[in-house]
Amino acid sequence: MTGSKSLARFRDLLQKRLGWTFADNDLTQTATVLTTRAKAHGLSERDYLDRLDGRRWTAEIAELAQALSITETYFFRHEEQFRVLQERVLPDLIESRAGQRVLRIFSVGCSSGEEAYSLAIAAATAKPADDWIVTVVGVDANRQVLAKARSASYSPWSLRDTPEDVRTRWFRRTSDGYRVDERVAATVRFAEHNVAGEDPQLWRTAGYDLIFCRNLLMYLTDDVRANLYRKMTRALADGGYLFLGHTDSMGPRPDGMVVCHVGGTVYYQRQVTPAAPEPAPAPASPPAVRVARPPMAGPDLGADAYRRALGLLRDDRFAEALDALGDREVLLRGVLLAQLGRVDEARATAHRLIDVGGPQPDAHHLLGICHELDCADQATGQYKLAAYLDSQFAMPRLRMGLLARRRGDDTGAADHLEAALRLLAAESEERIMLFGGGFGRLALTTLCRTELDACGVRR
Structure with a gap:
């Protein structure tokens, strides 16, 4: 039987490791979990608590999160919040993000994934064109419910509040x-x-335009809750929105946020930071918009090994190049996977690079290559974003030109191909090697000119 001192120490450690707080009516469940987990490791409760307190024990923390968390949820839970999202928030975000055409959404405490997918469905329904890019990240400490989320499979009970047209x-x-x-x-x-x-x-x-964090904050200690508020506020882009659970509140005057009310629904908007006065424009043309490119060689991959893998790519020895890279998450790995026809793995590599480093032109270009095999509209959207993020990047312009030619849009194709032809002269050798499909600068330039002639559009 668990003693009061062991139980008190266990609760203190749970607050320390997970940031969770517990009410007195949680004592029975908490005691049962302590006894069960100690026995699972063949330890006394005291030895188990000493080990939990002594060093990082990541796998066990995940087991505790699984054992202690409440995971019941369903699609479009709290329908009134989703109504505000669809009628007010998403239209505003679409208007304000029209230049980049990207919506970045974060589901904090996503449980088994119903909320994250509900947000993705709402955004997919609201976006005005197929070339808009929607990304949703869902996080949770419970490993078991995340496995269910990744399966994307649900019982009819999980869809009990889902409108029939949405279900269909x-x-x-x-x-x-x-x-x-x-x-x-x-x-x-x-x-x-x-x-x-x-x-x-x-x-x-x-990093995000919209954050949902519902029915999690009530379980956290005061310090962890306050820190999470700060992280969410900082992670929202200017004009981004935050939705909390009905029992949660940031108070009447949250720092950096505006409190919004629609009927009985309360939510928050990140204040727009005033732009600094701009200096008088220089006579030269404006600089290109640039975002950091994804890691190429990376800190764990020596320059010699990376150069060897690039050489193998140039010789079309893709499998050998992939073996040389191992499991390291670098752009070259995604390119090689795509060349080998392992498109889902290539797409996943690009997504992980974006998750780690934010929007990156080379990773989005790789996503475009992957999507060309199954959805040309999504491919065009990824190429547009890559070109937007780096206006000197020739390769996405070339790909958009070829896709436009395939659609019969000769005028649009000519616009992209002329831009690609202009930019190819300064395109980096590495990008040509990665994305040129085995063609060099001269061959790509010739391809541009040939396709331009075929467009028959006079300038």
């Missing part, structure tokens, strides 16, 4: 329930994360 459009019937349509599932990624810990890349400044 965005779900596919299975033998025992429903599966989220691949168009939605492909935009959602899940990660194991303990909100009491730190992850600078996950919580990068201005």
